[in-house]
Amino acid sequence: MPEFLLKSMKKKPPSTAKKMFLIVAPLSVLYNWKDELDTWGYFRVTVLHGSKKDNELLRLKQRKCEIALTTYETLRLCLEELNSLEWSAIIVDEAHRIKNPKARVTEVMKAVKCKVRIGLTGTVLQNNMKELWCVMDWAVPGLLGSRIHFKKQFSDPVEHGQRHTATKRELATGRKAMHRLAKKMSGWFLRRTKTLIKGQLPKKEDRMVYCSLTDFQKAVYQTVLETEDVALILTSSQPCTCGSGQKRRKCCYKTNSRGDTVRTLCLSYLTVLQKVANHVALLQAASTSKHQETVIKRICDRVFSRFPDFVQKSKDAAFETLSDPKYSGKMKVLQQLLNHFRKQRDKVLLFSFSTKLLDVLQQYCMASGLDYRRLDGSTKSEERLKIVKEFNSSQDVNICLVSTM
Ligand SMILES: [Zn+2]
Structure with a gap:
């Protein structure tokens, strides 16, 4: 910051905050909010989350901060205490969570005492227009009338007009309703699209790379297909x-x-084949769905009885076995891609739906001496920011493994 600006700033902010703002965000982005607030202003921010929240509540009661950052969960737990404070505005990130009138989260958000409510979301309409009503009714109570009124006046005509069997009349009524709704919301709804920051974003290029199965994968795949169960399905x-x-x-x-x-078998075998296609080692992991777990385990045991070598090897030396690309066509391709990107000193984010696959990739990184970081559901929120910073700033860390769950 330039010297003259620093000088023009007040040395000490007033000891008690005149206005206080409450920001509610999912835990996964809570510390990003803190970081951005610290970057762009001189706010006194407190993070109301976890074990230290009682101390922070005390600071808020003494009006020692301007902004309180908290999660949906903590807000629910501390609703009474937070309602005893006077908030100038509440800002809710991912406000589409307030989409179901009967959900607990909606009840809690509607119970927050604050007249200025701002919701931020990338998807205000996820499934149907009733969700839009619910979010708007939280932000501006009464704006769209009661739920029944909204259904009759807006969502029914619009949804009927969108059916492929809609008559000309229904189509016209639907359009008119949409128009009225847009007009009603126009003063309360700000839409911002990516084009605004297009210039700041790097160019994106999508490329699909096909990976064929390795011989080992093919053998396992074939074994699965030759089971009686698959014959029954087919x-x-x-x-x-x-x-x-x-x-x-x-x-x-x-x-x-x-x-x-x-039906059960069909779903189980689809899961099994998908796992084989990704990495055979995934068959050894417990499935996420309890219901299918036993079925899948039985299938896998039967399949692996044909491959005693693999089972023994992965027991003796799981480390090398799992990271060996011969067990996965995707790993083979990935190995080459990573070598290429490493030479270019490019940063790589590797996403996977399965944390078990992330384990395999992690083992591969370790075996190849690659410096990596990892973000998944079990990463603590404070830790997340540190990892992201290290990945962005360190020259040596070029890979980050991320779970999409
Ligand atoms: Zn029959």
Whole structure:
């Protein structure tokens, strides 16, 4: 900051805040908010979250800060105490969470005593227009009338007008309703699109890279396909052998010998094949859905009984086995991509839906001597910011493994 600006600033801010603002955000971005506030202003900010929140509440009661940052969860826990303070405005990040009138989060947000309510969201309409009503009714109570009024006046005509079977009349009514709604909201709704900051964003290029299965993956895939269960699934639409004229899955072949229905098996086997296609090691991990877990475990045990070598190796030396690209076509391609990017000194973000796959990638990074960072659901929020900063600033850290869950 230039000297003359520093001088023109008041040396000490007034000891008590004149106005206080409450910002509610998901935990995953709470510290980003703190960081941005510190970057762009001289606010006294307190983060109301976790074990220290009682101290912070005390500071707020003494009006020692201007901004309180908190999570939806903490707000719920401290609602009474926060309501005893006078807020000039409440700003809610990811406000589309207030979409269901019956949900607890909505009840809590509506119970916050503050007349100026600002909601930020990238998706105000996720599923249907009733959600829009709920968010707007929190921000500006009464603006769109009651829920029943809104349904009759706006959401029903608009939704009917959007049906592909809509008559010309319905289409026109729908458009008119949409127009009225836009007009009603215009003073309360600010839309900002990416084009505003287009100049600041780097150019994006999407490239799809196809990865073929390795021989090992193909063998495992084939083994899965050759099971009785898969035969049951593949023939389930054929006419039943008993001559009833029904489809097999609705007649004598509803379940396999263990009583699993064709539908359950279908989902389980899709999961198994997807795992094989990503990395065979994923079959050894417990599935996320309890319901399918046992079915999948049984399938995997049966498949792996054909590959005792792999099982033994991954027991003896899980580290090398899992990170060996021969077990995954995607890993093979990734290995080459990473080598390329490393030479270019490019930064790489590696996303995966599965934390187990992140484990495998992490092992690969360690085995290859790559300096990496990792962000997943278990990363503490304070830690997150540190990791992001290190990744952005350090020359040596070129890879960050991120879970998309
Ligand atoms: Zn039959």
